[in-house]
Amino acid sequence: MIINDKRIRIIIGHYGSGKSEFAINYVTKLRKEVKGKVALSDLDVVNVYFRTREKKDLLKSLDILPIDSSIDAPTLDLPAVSAQVATPMNDESYDYVIDVGGDNVGARVVGRFNHLIKENDYDMFCVxxxxxxxxxxxxxVIDHIRAIEKSSGLKVTGLINNTHLIRSTTVEDVLRGQELVQEVSKLCNIPVKYVACLENLVPELPKDLEGEIFPIKLYMREAWM
Incomplete structure (x- = not known):
């Protein structure tokens, strides 16, 4: 259950992993399950595509505080981060989700704030x-995790299998990804937290998969994409 995850949830993942899609699905589900304040920060100042900041109006309509670049230019990626990013880190009345850039360079952004993140107050999930x-x-995958950990100064605490080909994803894709994350889990002693897939695939998945099955809606891709 996502309500059992740590208060600050940091979402990392390589380009094309579906990190931002997972982050926005996660925060919208979280909003339904907690009564207090919820915020989502888009700290991805590296990847110019499919950024959570482009869904600010949707997030606001769901009573989720969106936090992004300090420059009001949603079609541009500029290396400027709002000081508001730190507010939910310090204010424990928030449940907080942070969408971090797709490589170790992007992870340096969250590294600027790691002194505000208590060890027992965060999870960092690798998609x-x-x-x-x-x-x-x-x-x-392990090389990616180690590079992110070094740049951010934080540790990955969970793995998310989000193996997909967007709308062409099959059950076989998900299961192949599951084998991979389970291998990483064993080698690194990091638990598999979630198995993310399109909603229509959920009934076809085995019920005994390691990790919680997490149905995904395509918020970040319009119907024509």
Whole structure:
């Protein structure tokens, strides 16, 4: 259950992993399950596509505080981060989700604030898509995790299998990704937290998968994409 995750949830993942899609699905589900304040920060100042900040109006309509670049230019990626990012870190009345850039350079942004994040107050989840060249093997996933940890000064606490081909995703894709994250889990002693997939695939998945099945809606891609 996402309400049992730590108060600050940091979402990392390589380009094309579906990190931002997972983050916005996660925060909208979280909003339904908690009564207090909820915020989502978009700290991805690296990738110019499919950023959570482009869904600010949706987030506001759901009573979720969106926090992004301090420059009001949603179609541009500029290396400026609002000081508001720190507010939910210090204010324990918030449940907080942070969407971090897709590589160790992007992770340096959250590293600027790691002195505000208590060890027992955060989870950092690594989103893995086994269909991406950079994360097709356990060694590559582990290299990615180690680079993010070094840059951010924080530790990955959970793995998310989000192996997909967008709307062409099959059950076989999900299960192949599951084998990969389970291998990484064993090698690194990091638990598999979630198995993310499109809602229509959920009934076809085995019920005994390691990790909680997490149905995904495509918020970040319009119907024509």
């Amino acid at each position: 893995v898509n086994a269909n991406r060249e950079q994360t097709q093997t356990a060694d590559k």
